[in-house]
Amino acid sequence: MSLRPLFVTQVYEASLAEGRGWAEFNEQLIDVVRMMAEEDAAGRRWCRDNAYRGYTSYASLNDLPQRFPEFAELKRHLDRHAVAYAKALNFDLARKPRLDNLWVNILKPGGGHTSHIHPHAFLSGTVYIDIPDGASSLKLEDPRLPFMMARPSVTEDATEAERPFVYLTPRPGTILMWESWLRHEVPTNQAKSDRISISFNYA
Template sequence: MFGEKDTIQIFPYPVWLFSVDADRVETINQKANAAITQMRQAEPPGIPGAHWQSPNDLQARDEFGELVETISGATKEIFTELRIPTDAFLVTGMWINLRPPGTQHPAHTHPNNYLSGTYYVTAPSGGDAIVFRDPRVETNIISPQFSEQTELNTREIMVPVEPGMLVMFPSWLPHFVPPNQGNADRISISFNVMFESYGETISRPKWTFDQTPEES
């Protein structure tokens, strides 16, 4: 009936998975764990078993220098892949999420940034995934009974994660963390990346408008 059939996927959503070098992971994790202990000791005791989040300016602190450097290296690789010829970007925010068993994080995006991501210090079995949700709400208007879930008919895709992994994605892509069903804390460090001087550079018109009168 047909010569050939091709299914092409247009406008794919990128999610980048980086495996950080083991020696770097050891340094980052050691410093992160020490910082967590120090920060939590300085705070009033929270509710036992509740989610804990650190301040959101960790990118400015010396002990997270290796992680910022790692994120910057990953961002440069992504920019090369996306054909973005600049290295003028900043890690604009960075914070730790410590999620004991049973805790989760609802769907959200990261406004006013270009890239976002998470580095995993720990990812216990049962608490080792991030789920991305298709932002095209129209795809759910007609939703037949599918015999099998595939990339072409699902609205949510679960990505398994492991300690030492760096996951990055466009900041507009909704995502959530399912409940930690493991029996240990899930510790992750989330961050945002944005172009430096966005208002002065990238947001300016891309076209040129030549008002020079023609010579007669």
């Protein structure tokens, strides 16, 4: 007999930390993110009103590559990876993937981000810039889960591809990308310091 893997979900992983000048660039990004968290009153108000434990620019600033040179440089890196990912997925595109939005996340200890998808985009992802010991992994959900009905649980030695949930543990510089329909979440941050990341959508 043989098994034929069908309808495979491909998650893209790469690292900016392998490039020259990453450490300095990473520190610059952290400094800009910290400055935003102090000066973005609208973002802080949104976080307070929505019980977000930390800071995100998701609902307040949508022009970061135009506002800060550090984000313009980050966009150039992400554009290259988005093109590589779309090519690996064999997408038939009329144009290159276009960065639709980009936002920063500071998740304080005890904070998390519940399960969600990213509508109105086809590629989404996160680049991680400060991941202390004990920081949350990215939790990905098998998209077939709502349709599994009476499917049994899997054994302990089941492969990653057969599990209903997969936890990816990033490091500073890690880029993770997935198709925007893939449900994901950030479990509670168990670290003693902030978990800092930058998320994005391509349309």
